[in-house]
Amino acid sequence: MTTPLTNPRNGFQGIWPAMLTPLDAQLHIDQAALAAHAQALINAGCGGVTVFGTTGEGPSFSVAERKQAIEQLIARGIAAERIMVSTSCAALVDTLELTRHAVALGVHGCLVLPAFYFKDVSDEGILNGYIQIIEGVQRTDWRLYLYHIPQVIGVHLSHHVIAELLARYPQIVVGIKDSSCDRAHSVRLAQAFMPPLTVYVGFEPDLPTLGAMGSTGAISGLANFLPRTVHRMVLAPQAAGTAQDASRVDATLEALKPYALIPALKSVMATLRGEPGWLRVRPPLVALTPSAHTELTAQLQRAQLGTDFPTHP
Template identity: 40%
Template structure:
């Protein structure tokens, strides 16, 4: 297992007002809850955190607030994905100045199916532009979202160009065979899986851990999976399946909205139901279905 980026790093949900303004105090408090629950760190501004919808200034300000609150720089992975490479570089430089060297990048995703050469050059420009010898970059593989993925040859070329800086892959493809192939092909890289049911199988063959959304709701469950991937209990498998089932309890719900509905139920704070445009809050009937489904899980919830 690669020692540089490993373990459990929730893809942090972020609270916004009804008008979409980021609520810093709630965000910091949620991050601290995750750390207190045993997570190795938190991941800011990924897709679960609605990251691409926030401005460069907003993202800088929240990172500064996280550090200012006492969260250590080494406990944060910051996602620098932005439509303009210059913005990604600015975010990466800012994070590096704060000591946040663990970063994650999905290259610009507004062109359909770019060639490997373009993807490689985009990442290389960002790495060179950040200019941080201590950079530990995760390549963010999420083809459903970005329309493309990182091929093995692209990963190998980026590692060759930037040894010691391109450190691994966050695989959100949801394809276990792909995750296992990554672990096999790149044993010296940190391979962190996003699909929660695939975390244990990937770690059994050398995977490094997980950046996932479910940890926002069940950090204890995901901590147990990370710590003992060969010994996941039947009750934990059932709990995971039941919680993930809430994401599709009504058709066509955005998964971020479903996660936020559960968090609102857990915390008693309906502020979590708000979303940043272009995402929109769940309908009232959807929220109620998620709440009812969550409550129906019953005694298993004692172990989240």
């Protein structure tokens, strides 16, 4: 599962898990646990890690908290080039501040949502938001990954906006993370823009389809504990064992379905680490109850789904 960090277009290769964010008893970021989790994933062969995306509860943390966490990851031994940062905020000025900070630290790239507080905005408004960020960074030596997850933020990223950004900033815009969970939409994006961009899907069952079209990796929530499985699904879509991997992923998602996804993923980590603190989430999310945590653990054990990376770095 060893892959170079980037492909020729400078988009990432391999699996860059959408990291869950561990919290302490005061619901502050547990910096040591975050760094240990990142190191375990990299040791398992991941190209890098993605911090403060949807799975990482990114919008639940302040600008200051997010800056400190990236600085701490680097200080605790995670190479900046192996970090992808979701810098998305409701206010574009905050997104710009986080993006400048991440670029200055030398991270691999920034994953950025369209401006998402106001709904039913025009393509022109969404495009202007991205332009404000790109021009505001005042550098050309960084990578922007566009982030599409309309079922969460209520805002769509259109082909028109993507094409305009690619035409204006071909050396900065390098990829699209499509987490719409709509395979047909992901395929249309790949047909329209790949290459030169790379389309990465967030919904794991769609990985073999996009892998067969040339996608080179994924930012995946399940990769917090199934990085090798997810890696094979996208980078070896025709391999003999891929169907078995896909069945494992489908069974895992089915077990998680009765629960809110992020608290459920944290429940899995709490079991794997033997650390109940992993159950903690920030409001407005609500942690699984002890009984729900026990039941989910039992379901996963009965299905013998398990994990495929060492639980400690």
